[in-house]
Every structure is written in C-alpha cells, then in structure tokens.
Amino acid sequence: MISEVLPDFRYLDSNKEYVMVKSNTLPSGQTRIDNMEICGITKRFPGVLANDHIDFDVKSGEVHALLGENGAGKSTLMKILYGIYHPDEGEIFINQKPVTINSPMDAIKSGIGMIHQHFMLVQTLTVAENVALGLLSSRGLLTDLDRVSKRIIELADIYNLKIDPDAYIWQLSVGQQQRVEIIKALYRGAALLILDEPTAVLTPQEVEELFAIMRQMVKDGYALIFISHKLHEVIEISNRVTVLRNGKRISTHLTSETTKEDLARWMVGHDIEFITSHEKSNVGEVLLKLENVSCNSDNGRHGLSDVSLEIHSGEILGIAGVSGNCQLELAETITGMRKTTGGHIYLGPDEITGLAPGELTERMLSYIPEERMRDGVIRNFSVAENMILREHHKSPYSRSGFLRLKDISAHTDELIEQFQVKTPSQATLAKNLSGGNIQKLVLAREISRNPRAIIAAQPTRGLDIGASEYVRAQLLEQRKAGAAIMLISEDLDEIFALSDRIAVIYEGKIMDVLTCEEATRERVGLLMAGVHPKKKASA
Amino acid sequence: MISDLFSTTVIIGIISSGIRLATPYLYASLGETFSQRSGVLNLGVEGQMLMGAFAAFYVALKFGSLWGGVLAAILVGAVFGLAMAFVSNNLHAAQGISGIGFYLFGLGMSNLLFQKMIGTVETVQGFPKIYIPFLSDIPGIGEIFFSHNILVYIAFFLVPVAWFVLNKTTLGLKIRAVGENPDAADSLGVSVIRVRYFTVIFGGVMSALGGASLSIALLNVFQQNMTSGLGFIAVALVYFGGWRPWGILGGALLFSMVNSLQLWIQVLGIPIPSEIALMMPYILTILVLVVSTSKVRGPSALSKPFERGD
Numbered sequence: 001m002i003s004e005v006l007p008d009f010r011y012l013d014s015n016k017e018y019v020m021v022k023s024n025t026l027p028s029g030q031t032r033i034d035n036m037e038i039c040g041i042t043k044r045f046p047g048v049l050a051n052d053h054i055d056f057d058v059k060s061g062e063v064h065a066l067l068g069e070n071g072a073g074k075s076t077l078m079k080i081l082y083g084i085y086h087p088d089e090g091e092i093f094i095n096q097k098p099v100t101i102n103s104p105m106d107a108i109k110s111g112i113g114m115i116h117q118h119f120m121l122v123q124t125l126t127v128a129e130n131v132a133l134g135l136l137s138s139r140g141l142l143t144d145l146d147r148v149s150k151r152i153i154e155l156a157d158i159y160n161l162k163i164d165p166d167a168y169i170w171q172l173s174v175g176q177q178q179r180v181e182i183i184k185a186l187y188r189g190a191a192l193l194i195l196d197e198p199t200a201v202l203t204p205q206e207v208e209e210l211f212a213i214m215r216q217m218v219k220d221g222y223a224l225i226f227i228s229h230k231l232h233e234v235i236e237i238s239n240r241v242t243v244l245r246n247g248k249r250i251s252t253h254l255t256s257e258t259t260k261e262d263l264a265r266w267m268v269g270h271d272i273e274f275i276t277s278h279e280k281s282n283v284g285e286v287l288l289k290l291e292n293v294s295c296n297s298d299n300g301r302h303g304l305s306d307v308s309l310e311i312h313s314g315e316i317l318g319i320a321g322v323s324g325n326c327q328l329e330l331a332e333t334i335t336g337m338r339k340t341t342g343g344h345i346y347l348g349p350d351e352i353t354g355l356a357p358g359e360l361t362e363r364m365l366s367y368i369p370e371e372r373m374r375d376g377v378i379r380n381f382s383v384a385e386n387m388i389l390r391e392h393h394k395s396p397y398s399r400s401g402f403l404r405l406k407d408i409s410a411h412t413d414e415l416i417e418q419f420q421v422k423t424p425s426q427a428t429l430a431k432n433l434s435g436g437n438i439q440k441l442v443l444a445r446e447i448s449r450n451p452r453a454i455i456a457a458q459p460t461r462g463l464d465i466g467a468s469e470y471v472r473a474q475l476l477e478q479r480k481a482g483a484a485i486m487l488i489s490e491d492l493d494e495i496f497a498l499s500d501r502i503a504v505i506y507e508g509k510i511m512d513v514l515t516c517e518e519a520t521r522e523r524v525g526l527l528m529a530g531v532h533p534k535k536k537a538s539a
Numbered sequence: 540m541i542s543d544l545f546s547t548t549v550i551i552g553i554i555s556s557g558i559r560l561a562t563p564y565l566y567a568s569l570g571e572t573f574s575q576r577s578g579v580l581n582l583g584v585e586g587q588m589l590m591g592a593f594a595a596f597y598v599a600l601k602f603g604s605l606w607g608g609v610l611a612a613i614l615v616g617a618v619f620g621l622a623m624a625f626v627s628n629n630l631h632a633a634q635g636i637s638g639i640g641f642y643l644f645g646l647g648m649s650n651l652l653f654q655k656m657i658g659t660v661e662t663v664q665g666f667p668k669i670y671i672p673f674l675s676d677i678p679g680i681g682e683i684f685f686s687h688n689i690l691v692y693i694a695f696f697l698v699p700v701a702w703f704v705l706n707k708t709t710l711g712l713k714i715r716a717v718g719e720n721p722d723a724a725d726s727l728g729v730s731v732i733r734v735r736y737f738t739v740i741f742g743g744v745m746s747a748l749g750g751a752s753l754s755i756a757l758l759n760v761f762q763q764n765m766t767s768g769l770g771f772i773a774v775a776l777v778y779f780g781g782w783r784p785w786g787i788l789g790g791a792l793l794f795s796m797v798n799s800l801q802l803w804i805q806v807l808g809i810p811i812p813s814e815i816a817l818m819m820p821y822i823l824t825i826l827v828l829v830v831s832t833s834k835v836r837g838p839s840a841l842s843k844p845f846e847r848g849d
Contacts, residue, residue, distance in 0.1 A: 084726075084847070105728035120723035122716045123839070133716050134727035137709050184727075 026191055027158045032221045033111050033191040034095050035059045036081075041090035043076055050076040052247045053090070058192065063214060063224045065238035065255065067231075069267055069464040070435070073247040074227050075117075078194050082114045083107040113190025115181045117197040121169045128152060128165040131184050148187075155186050159213050173529075174322060175206035182213070192223040199233055201323055204492060204525035211237050229267070229465075230493070231260045243267055268465050283500070284313030287484035288334070288453045293343035295333045297326060297508070304329050304508045307343070311453070311484040316475065317513075318499030319488040322528050326508035327488045328370060331457045334486070335367040336360045347453060361390050366451035368442055370458040370488070372435075376442040379431035383423050384412040386430050387445050419444035420470070436467030443474055453484040460494060472498055492521065506530045543807045547679070553799045555683045558691065559757060560795035561788075563588065563749040563766075565694040567773035568780065568787045569701045570745025575777055576705065577738040578718040578840040579627050582638025584746045585770025586645020587619045591747025593649040596754035596761040597656060599663045605755055609690075612751035613744050619645065620743020624736045631844035642770070650763045657761070665759035666690055690748075690756040701784040714738055718838035721845040731845045746770065768821070775824050782837060790827070794820055 026032050036058050043051040051073045058064040068074045079085045081092065083101040092099050094110055101107050107114070121130050132148045149165035156163045161179045169177060178198060185193055195214075199207045214224055214237060228234050234241055235255060242252040243266040250266045264272045288311040297303040304326050311317045321327055332338035334345060336357040345353045347363055355363075369375035377386045388397045388408055396407040412426050421440045423433055430438060439459065446454065456475060460468035475498060479485055489495050495502055502519045504511040504527035511527040526532075543549055567584050574581045594615040595608035623641055626632045666688035675685040705711040713734050716724040721731045749770075754761045772794060780786030801816040 103728070104726050108728065114726075116726070120720070120726040122720045122723050124719050125712070125716060129712055129716075130723075132709075133712055133724060134729045141708050141710065143707060143709050143712055 026222060027220050028155060028186045028189070030111060030186075030189040030191045032060045033223050035093075036095075036112075036192055036223060037093040038077070038081060039091045039093065041077060041080055041087045041092075043073075043080060043085060043087050049247050051080070051087070051090075054244070054247075054249050056242055056249070056252075058223045058225050060191075060221050060223045061218055062239040063218055063226050063237055065226045065228060065234040065241040066244065067228060067234055067241055067263060067267060068244035069229060070462055071246075071464075072244040072267070074244055075196065076247075077244070078114065078196060078225065078227060081107065082112060082194060108188050108190070111189060111191040112194065113185025113188060113192070114194040115178065115185065115196060115198055117200060119177050119181055121177055121180060123170045124168065126166050126168050127163055127172075127180050127183075130169060130180060131165075131187050135188075151187065152183055155183050159216060161213070174201045174324075175203070175209065178202070178206075178210065179213075191221075192225070193217070194225045194227070196227045197229075198226070199228065199230065201490070203322055203528045204521045205529060207233070231263050232493075234263065235260060245269060264465065272465055272469065281314040281479055281500075282482075283315050284482065286310045287313045287348055288486065289346040290334070291344045291346070293333060293345060294341045295329055295338055296341060297329050302326065302508045303341070304333060307505075307508070307510050309486075309503060309510065309513070311486055313452075313482045313484055314479055315500045316479050316485045316487050316498050318495035318502045319486060319505055320492060320495045320502055320524050320528060321488075321490065321505035323490050325505050327457065327490075327505060329508065330505065331367070331370065331455050331486075331488055334455055335365065364449065364452040366446035366449065366454045368439075368446055368454065368456040368459050370461070372438055372442055373431075377430040377438055380429055382427045382429055383416070383421070383433070383441060384408055384426040386441055387412045387415055390445060390449070415444040415448055418448070419474075436463045439463055439467065439471060443471060447474060447478055450481065451478075451483055453486070454478060455486045455488070457488040458490065459487070460489075460491070468494075492524065495524075496521075504528055544803070544809070549803060549807070551679050551682055553796070553803050555686070556802065557792065557796035557799035558683060559687055560798050561791040562691045562694045562752045562757065563769055564773050564776055564791035564794060565698065565788070566749030566752060567746045567770055568776040568791060569697055569784060570742035570749075571774055571777045572701065572780070572782055572784065572787060573705075573714060573738040573745075574742035575841055576718045576782055576838055577714045577735050578721060578838055578843060578845070579624070579735050579739050579742075580634040580638065580842040581623055581627075581641075581739060581742050582635055582771075582774060583619065583623055583641025583645065584638075584742075584773050585766055585768070586642040586649075587616055587743050587746035588645075588750035588753075588766045588770045588773075589649040589764070590615050590619060590645045590750065592750030592754035592765060593652055593761055594747070595751030596663060597652070599665075599755045600657065600661060605663075605666055608755050609748070609751055612747040616744040616747025617740050618743075619747070620740035621736075623743060624739035627739065627844060628732050628735050631846065634842045634844075646764060653761060653763065660760060660762065662760050663755055666756040688756050690752040694752065695788075698784045698788045705784070710737075715838075717845075718840050721840050721843075725845070725847060735845070746773075749773070772820065772824055775828055778837065779827050793827075794823065797823055 024031060038054065038056040040053045040055060041051050042053050054077055056077065066074050076085060080087045083103045083106050086102065092101060099110050101110060128145045128149045131152055132143060132145060137144045138147055152163065152165045161183060163176065163179055163183060198210060202210060218224060226238055238255045240252060241255045241258060241263065243250045243263060245267060290307050290309045293307045294305050295303045307330065309317065319327060319330065329338060333340055336355050340353055344351055347365060352360060352363060373379060392398060396404060398404055409426060416423060419440045421444060422437050430441065459471050463471065475485060487498055501513055501515050502524060503513040504524055506528060507530065511532060567588060571581060571584055591612035594611040598611040599605050599608035619641065626637045627634050668686050668688050671685040675681040705714065713724065713729050716729065717731050717734045725731050750766065753765060776787055776790040779790040798820050801819050804811055804816050805813055
C-alpha cells in the first residue's frame with residue numbers, strides 16, 4: 001500500500017525542470033529516501049519556544065534550503081531530525097512511515113547524515129580512523145583500516161573528492177575536512193544529508209566545489225537540506241526554500257519564485273536596506289602603519305610574518321582570510337595584547353610597538369574584539385560598568401579613586417540611547433543581553449570616544465541581519481569622521497561591502513593588498529587559499 | 540666510596556633493581572594512560588595503590604595466597620575506579636579535586652584498615668624470583684633482565700599490550716577519539732560514558748596492581764603511606780611519556796634507575812646526605828616535567844566532563 005503511493009522519483013535539473021531517474025539505488029549503494037517529512041515539531045527550552053509546530057519536508061533529488069537568523073530555530077529543528085534533541089511534540093516520517101529518532105545512531109540507521117557546522121572530526125586521528133570510529137569491524141576487536149580505506153577511496157571517486165585515507169585531520173584544509181565529513185556520512189549509508197552552514201568556513205572557490213558536489217548528489221537522487229543565512233547562496237543552490245523566524249515557519253516556496261528581498265523580509269520581519277556600496281570618503285594621511293610585523297601564535301604553528309600595512313584616515317582596510325590564518329594574532333598584536341617578535345607599529349607619527357593596552361587607550365586606539373563575551377565585556381559586570389571599562393579611571397567617571405556614579409549613569413544613559421542598546425536597565429549584567437546588544441554595548445564604548453583608529457574583528461559574527469547592518473553603518477560613520485579602520489572578517493560579503501581596499505591574509509602573511517576595483521571574488525578567493533595568481537601564471 | 544659505584548657488580552645491581560623498581564610505576568602509569576587518553580584525569584592513583592597494596596598484603600598474610608592477594612587488589616582497584624568513574628562521568632565533578640579526595644580517602648582508609656586488621660609490622664613471603672632457563676645464566680644480562688618475579692615480567696609485558704590495544708583495536712580507537720573530541724565520538728554512536736567507565740575502572744585496577752607489586756612482590760610488607768608519592772610520580776610519568784606506552788616505559792625506567800642509584804648510594808655509604816639522595820627522584824620529576832610538557836600535547840578533552848546537549 002505504502003509503496004504504491006510513493007511519488008515518481010525525479011530531480012530538478014539546472015534549468016529547474018524535473019527529470020525522471022529510474023534507479024532506486026544511490027551510487028553509494030544505499031536505497032534512496034524518496035521523501036522525509038517533519039510534521040508539527042515543537043521544542044521548548046526553559047523560557048524559549050525554539051520550534052513552534054514546524055512542518056518541513058525534503059524529497060529525493062532536491063536541495064531544500066532552511067533559512068533564518070541566529071536563534072530562528074534552524075539548528076534546533078535539524079538537531080531534532082538527527083536525534084540530538086528530542087521534540088516535545090510532532091512526528092517525523094520517512095517514505096510515509098513514521099520513525100522515532102532518539103539518538104544520532106537512530107538517525108544514521110534511518111539513512112540521515114549530518115555535516116555539522118563545527119566538524120565532528122577527531123583532529124589527531126587519520127581520515128580512515130575517523131570514518132571507522134563507532135563502526136563494527138570485520139576483524140572483530142581489531143580495527144580494519146585497510147578495508148575502510150579502500151571503501152573511502154571508492155566513495156571519494158564517485159564525487160571526485162580526492163582524499164588520502166591515511167592523512168591526519170589536522171593536516172587537511174577546512175574544505176578537505178568537510179569532504180571527510182561528507183564521506184563519513186556516505187560511508188554510513190546516508191541518503192539524506194543535512195548540511196549545517198557548510199559554506200561559513202570556506203573560500204569562494206571551495207564553496208563552488210561544494211556546490212558542484214551537491215548538484216551531482218542531487219542528480220544521483222540524494223535529498224539535501226541546506227542550512228544557511230546567506231541569501232545569495234540559498235538562491236544559487238536550492239530548489240525550494242523554507243524561512244523560519246522566532247521558531248515559526250514563515251514560508252516555503254520554490255526558490256525560483258522568490259527574490260533576495262522577499263527572503264530577507266521573511267527572515268527579519270520587515271524590510272532591510274542592504275549596505276551594498278558607499279560613496280568615496282576623503283582619504284587623508286596614514287594613521288595606522290605596520291612595518292614588517294611578526295609574532296608567535298598560540299598553537300606553535302605559523303604566527304604573523306613580515307606584515308606591512310597602511311591604513312589612512314577615513315579608510316576601511318578589509319582583511320580577508322579563511323578562519324585561523326592569524327587574524328586574531330594580527331588584531332592582538334596591534335592592540336597590545338600580544339608581543340611582537342619583530343617590526344614596528346605606528347599610530348600617526350608615533351611608534352606604538354610594545355605599548356600596553358592602557359597606553360593605547362590613551363592614544364585613542366579602539367578595539368572591537370572577535371570574542372566579545374571573552375575580550376569585549378566582563379560578563380558579570382553591569383551595562384554601566386562595562387560602558388566605562390576603558391576610561392573608568394579618568395574624569396568625569398572617577399576622581400581620586402572614587403567612582404562618580406552620577407556621571408557614569410548619565411553617560412551610560414546617553415550611550416544606551418544613542419546606540420540603541422536594548423537593556424532592561426543600566427544595572428543589568430552584560431551576560432544577560434543578547435549577542436546583538438552586547439556588540440552594541442562594545443561599539444558604544446569603543447566608538448563614542450571618537451578614536452583615531454579602530455580594529456574591528458568579526459564585528460558582525462553571530463548577529464542577526466538588523467544588528468549587523470547597524471554595526472556596519474556605525475563603522476561607515478566612523479570612516480566618514482576620519483578614523484582609520486581595520487575590518488577583519490571571514491565574511492567576504494561584508495569585506496566587499498565596506499572596504500576601500502582589501503588585504504588578504506594567509507598563514508600569517510599578507511598575500512596582496514587590492515583596491516576595490518582590482519578585487520574580484522575569484523581573485524580574493526584564490527589569495528585566501530594561498531594561491532598567488534601572478535606567480536602561478538609565471539610558473 | 541664513590542669508586543665502588545663503578546664496579547661491575549654494583550652497576551649490574553643498580554640496573555637490576557632499577558628494573559624491578561619500575562614495576563609499580565608501569566602498572567599505575569599504564570592504567571592512568573588509558574584513563575587520560577579517554578579524557579579523565581585520575582589523581583587518585585596514589586590512594587588506589589595504597590588500597591591495592593593493603594588488600595593484596597592482607598589476603599597474602601591471612602590466607603597465604605599470593606594470587607588471592609592479586610585478585611583482591613584487582614577487586615579493590617575496580618571498586619575505587621568505579622567510584623571515580625561515577626563521580627567524574629555522572630556527577631561531572633572537577634576531576635583534579637575529586638582525585639585528590641580519592642587519594643586522601645585511600646591514604647586514610649588503608650591506614651585505618653591496617654591498624655584495625657593487622658596492627659603490627661609483619662612480612663609475607665612475596666612472589667619468588669623466576670629464573671628464565673638459559674637466559675638467566677648469561678652473565679650480567681641474566682641478572683638484569685631474566686631474574687625477576689612474575690609481577691615484574693607482567694608489568695613489562697603489558698607495555699606492548701597497552702600499545703597494541705590503544706593503536707590497533709576498535710576499543711583503542713574509541714578511547715583516543717573520546718579523549719580528543721567526545722562530541723564527534725558521540726555523534727557516531729560511541730558511548731562516551733561507557734568508554735570512560737571502562738578506562739577509569741581499568742586505571743583503578745592497574746593502580747591497585749601497582750600497589751600490590753610493592754606489598755607482595757618487591758618489599759613484602761605493608762606500612763602506612765608506603766607508596767610515599769609514587770602514585771603522583773606515576774601520573775607525572777604519563778605526561779612525561781607523552782601519553783604513549785613506550786614513552787612511559789622510558790620514563791618509568793629513568794625514575795626507577797635514579798631511585799635505585801639513590802638506594803645504592805646509601806647502601807654503599809657514599810657521603811651524600813640521605814635526605815639529598817631521597818630527594819633525587821622528586822627533583823627529577825619537576826625538571827623532567829618542565830622540559831617535556833611544553834613539547835607534547837595531551838588529549839584535548841582531558842579533565843572535561845562530557846555532557847550532551849538537551
């Protein structure tokens with residue numbers, strides 16, 4: 001009975017037309033999942049309704065994108081599907097049959113695989129060991145890595161993934177690690193893959209490669225769920241798109257029938273003006289200058305080496321790079337939190353190499369740190385206390401060692417108003433604010449001093465669209481006011497939207513500095529992967 | 540006199556007793572290696588050794604069975620390991636502190652039981668030396684390597700076994716994965732808790748055996764706090780050995796040789812204050828850790844309790 005109601009198997013080709021596929025078997029040998037349906041899933045966390053009666057489905061041969069802001073409930077929903085969380089209400093059907101998924105093991109047995117945003121790989125093990133982990137071995141108690149390796153190579157060949165089974169995970173690039181995750185899922189017989197923000201850590205070229213793999217998999221009959229908050233990627237790769245907001249499903253449409261503006265409106269709940277371009281500002285003298293700066297890194301691998309950069313007054317210099325290429329070291333070196341091992345740093349005409357953060361404060365250098373909860377605020381301090389962290393020892397906030405609470409309070413009120421920080425009161429502890437409001441607090445403290453130079457590290461990471469656009473607008477405002485701004489970001493869209501010039505960092509070295517006109521996504525992408533186009537051409 | 544140290548007999552004696560003295564370190568450190576590779580720091584090793592030493596000694600003394608003593612040590616070690624596993628896995632206790640708690644408990648408990656159940660200093664006839672035929676007749680080599688009791692041979696035999704289990708079996712793969720990235724292991728259906736129960740109980744058993752090797756094979760007595768810090772050195776050896784069985788073998792031998800040298804210095808009456816001689820292994824511990832820990836990296840999830848989302 002059930003087999004009779006199975007829909008025809010088909011996939012959407014590049015022209016968005018359905019094509020029939022005869023085989024019931026996927027290239028990995030697994031039987032395909034014709035459709036998977038989630039019905040009325042509800043999940044409550046203390047004080048939060050994370051998923052509110054959500055319906056969602058995915059069919060064999062399509063990419064169904066799940067779009068939403070941070071906290072919209074995407075990850076919760078997928079963790080329920082993968083058995084990590086248990087729903088309070090609702091049901092899951094695979095091929096029209098109800099299934100119970102209590103653990104990742106159950107999900108794997110049902111043919112569901114998940115590529116987590118933070119890879120679930122053991123860095124100190126080899127590819128084959130990672131794949132073999134948790135599986136029964138053909139040799140009983142002994143591992144059978146040779147057999148596993150052979151199968152990995154077979155699977156990798158289907159999608160041209162090129163993976164050495166004997167390589168250690170820590171030796172692989174992020175893109176390669178993601179392929180290991182895909183192989184791991186395929187090895188376990190996944191017919192439905194959940195890809196949780198898979199592009200967040202990739203270079204543009206790696207994104208294209210991933211999309212090519214995804215398109216091939218769809219053609220072969222896999223069902224793919226693609227989670228993202230990047231609109232253009234959703235539009236490029238998905239066949240259908242579902243938007244979540246505040247734990248509710250807002251809409252499900254064929255992607256071809258929606259626009260970027262529609263999707264943004266559904267995501268946020270109101271219209272959003274994107275900062276796409278900005279007028280030229282008056283670029284002045286060089287304010288921040290790095291000359292052959294080097295430093296050590298924490299993990300004992302490469303630190304900064306011979307970094308030379310100049311940022312002018314009224315200019316935003318974007319630092320593009322894949323995560324973990326010494327962006328943190330760069331920010332910390334300039335802001336006095338890390339020792340240099342060589343080179344000189346100048347703020348205006350004065351050398352500031354080796355000065356402590358306190359002295360840099362005096363010289364009007366501001367820092368918007370990447371880890372805002374760790375380096376940006378003190379979690380258990382109130383909003384007011386956090387507001388005056390940098391200048392608490394100075395008039396008018398204190399006199400002869402006593403804090404002047406009235407002035408602090410007035411100052412805080414002013415900034416809360418000016419920077420639209422949503423907080424119940426000045427006395428609220430920083431840890432109780434949302435991510436976006438914590439960032440506004442940091443921004444208020446760092447920017448309201450009218451600094452000469454600003455180091456902004458991942459200033460919009462983890463923020464929703466509204467807060468991100470606000471932060472970006474504030475940075476542009478400071479640029480107009482004549483500050484020299486270094487914008488370190490892993491989000492290329494942000495780099496392109498805000499930067500006057502773009503420097504690309506790779507393994508602690510500056511690969512090149514490009515003007516806006518020179519910088520194409522392809523060119524920047526290659527540099528981010530450590531490939532120097534000119535050198536390559538001449539070689 | 541100093542020159543006595545360089546006679547062949549003394550050198551052979553030093554090496555031979557060094558090998559014997561490595562035994563308790565080997566048991567305890569190999570057990571602790573399993574525990575730490577799976578992500579659990581067990582600082583209670585010393586307490587488990589004392590309890591194992593007492594249990595083995597008591598059974599050997601009262602029932603005259605050495606193997607019965609070994610079995611008793613295994614049981615006591617397993618019980619202590621189980622308790623440590625429960626506290627660290629289920630109660631998510633801070634492992635450094637709870638380990639010290641178990642040490643103090645073992646120290647006090649073994650002494651209490653000794654006072655109540657034995658009371659006076661007594662000795663047992665420990666495991667006899669087993670002379671391996673032919674090999675033990677080789678001059679020098681024979682005395683150094685092939686004239687020891689069974690617990691010494693077993694300890695050395697366990698080094699390659701531990702290496703094999705960690706690196707060549709599915710269990711070893713799970714242990715290494717759980718200690719490095721428990722979330723990843725969990726996502727693949729490996730029970731993090733079960734693996735850690737196994738390794739911590741195994742670690743308890745091994746520590747207790749290390750204690751037993753003191754009380755019924757090497758010294759053949761039981762005294763209050765007879766391990767005197769040996770268990771803590773065993774923990775340090777795990778770091779020194781880079782969490783690898785062969786490294787631990789090297790570390791254990793280094794320490795036991797220094798210990799042996801120190802004993803011979805006292806025996807030969809060489810004019811170095813005995814306090815200084817006694818300090819040597821401990822000073823070496825600190826020096827070696829200062830030099831070695833900066834280079835090797837331990838399991839990433841070491842001493843972090845595992846908790847799944849939800």
